[in-house]
Amino acid sequence: MAQHIPKWLKTGLPDAGALGRIIPVVSSLDLNTICFEARCPNKHECFASGSLAFLILGRHCTRSCMFCNVTGAVPQPVDPGEPERILEACRRLKLDHVVITSVTRDDLPDGGAAQFRRCIELFRVDSEGPSVEVLVPDFGGNAAAVETVAGARPDVLAHNLETVERLYPSARGRADYGRSLSILMRVRSGYPDVIVKSGLILGIGETVDEVKSALEDLARAGCEVVTVGQYMRPSRAHMPVVEYLEPAVFEDLECYARELGLVAVCGPRVRSSYQSKAAFREAKLRRRKCA
Numbered sequence: 459m460a461q462h463i464p465k466w467l468k469t470g471l472p473d474a475g476a477l478g479r480i481i482p483v484v485s486s487l488d489l490n491t492i493c494f495e496a497r498c499p500n501k502h503e504c505f506a507s508g509s510l511a512f513l514i515l516g517r518h519c520t521r522s523c524m525f526c527n528v529t530g531a532v533p534q535p536v537d538p539g540e541p542e543r544i545l546e547a548c549r550r551l552k553l554d555h556v557v558i559t560s561v562t563r564d565d566l567p568d569g570g571a572a573q574f575r576r577c578i579e580l581f582r583v584d585s586e587g588p589s590v591e592v593l594v595p596d597f598g599g600n601a602a603a604v605e606t607v608a609g610a611r612p613d614v615l616a617h618n619l620e621t622v623e624r625l626y627p628s629a630r631g632r633a634d635y636g637r638s639l640s641i642l643m644r645v646r647s648g649y650p651d652v653i654v655k656s657g658l659i660l661g662i663g664e665t666v667d668e669v670k671s672a673l674e675d676l677a678r679a680g681c682e683v684v685t686v687g688q689y690m691r692p693s694r695a696h697m698p699v700v701e702y703l704e705p706a707v708f709e710d711l712e713c714y715a716r717e718l719g720l721v722a723v724c725g726p727r728v729r730s731s732y733q734s735k736a737a738f739r740e741a742k743l744r745r746r747k748c749a
Contacts, residue, residue: 463690463702464702464726466705466726467688467690467702467726467727479551480510480551483547483550483551484510484547487543487544487546487547488543489512489540489543489544489547490512490513490514490516490517491510491511491512491513492511492512492513492528492559492731509553509555509557509731509734509735510551510553510557511557511558511559511593511730511731511734512544512547512556512557512558512559513528513559513560513561514540514541514544514558514559514560514570514573514574514577515533515536515540515560515561515563515566515570515573516533516534516536516537516561516563517534517561518530518531518532518533518534518561519531519533519561519562519563520533520561520562520563520564520565521562521564521632521633523620523629523630523631523633524628524629524631524696524697525620525621525629525659525662525689525692525696525697526692526696528561533561533563533565536566536570536573540573540577541573541576541577541580542580544556544558544577544580545577545580545581548581548587548588553588554588554589554735555588555589555591555734555735555738556581556588556589556590556591557591557592557593557731557734558574558577558578558590558591558592558593559592559593559594559730559731560573560574560593560594560595561595562595562596563595564598564632568597568600568602568603568606569595569597569598569600569603570595570597571594571597571600571602571603571604571606571607572606574592574594574606574607574610575606575607575609575610577590577592578590578592578607578610578611578612579610582610582611589613589614589735589738590612590613590614591612591613591614591615591616591655591731591734591738592607592612592614592615592616593616593617593618593655593730593731594607594615594616594617594641595617596617596633596634596637596638596641597641599634599637601644604641604644604645605644605648608644608645608648608649608652609649611649611651611652612652613652613653613738614652614653614654614655614683614734614738614741615645615649615652615653615654615655616654616655616656616657616683616730617638617641617642617655617656618638618656618657618658618730619635619638619639619656619657619658619672619675619676620633620638620657620658620659621658621659621662621664621672622658622664622665622668622669622671622672623635623668623672624664624668625662625663625664628697629662629697638656639675639676639679640679642654642656642676642679642680642681643679643680645680646679646680646681646682647680653682653683653738653741653742653745654679654680654681654682654683655681655682655683655684655685655737656676656681656683656684656685657684657685657686657687657729657730658672658673658684658685658686658687659686659687659688659689660686660687660688660689660703660707660708661688661689661699661700661701661702661703662689662697662699662700663700663701666707666710666711669686669711670711670714673711673714673715673718673720674718676720677718677719677720681720682720682721682741682744683720683721683722683723683737683738683740683741684715684720684721684722684723684724685722685723685724685728685729685730685732685737686708686711686712686715686722686723686724686725686728687708687724687725687726687727687728687729687732688702688703688708688726688727688728702726703726705725705726708724708725708726708728709724711724712724712725721737721740721741721744723736723737
């Protein structure tokens, strides 16, 4: 097991000005962000560029994936006023691209799909509002829940594959590799105007060939944007890091993903929402060129 975090994963000092702009708004509106809950290494860089990812449906997840820092516990009741407060936060912060994700809510009949839809619909009222990217859980395989979210027409619908098929039992015990791919396929085939996105984390025991195979599966499923980053262990209670991959490995994988036709954002510190606005715009530009 790797013991020392390599220099390429270390980050610089945070931008105090960015923190001073964003944290008071998020706190005053009683909102959560995955940036803090997942201990994202890029949050200070993203905040400085005016980007953040909201976390809806509370801070407690009904699953306990071994790579994730979000707390697994009995979740809070759904907050009906949360979508309106997210909209207000975006207005105050003048965001032109908003990312909304959630904890997994297996306790809810629709997995929280209605809350996602409400958020999207609020932004759709204003034609000059920000582009909307949602990162959804697998909804326990509930196809109707996927339709609920996709039918609201977000600009981007993301669902992370997270890892290679062989490692699902140890890393994502209550998820299913085929189920996750089917979500992406359903959105791409049923809602061709919605950009489909996914993400992988590396360093938990996969091989490069397995990662390439997963990228091929994503391309076949209709995925258009993919992120690939290094797993960083949140605590000793989480699965260990098997390997810290050199930056060159990510560069090679980005080239491979792009050869498959994917817009790829790959690097040791990359996370699902990293450079999301730029990736969305690149995918949109590609579509225009192919039209």
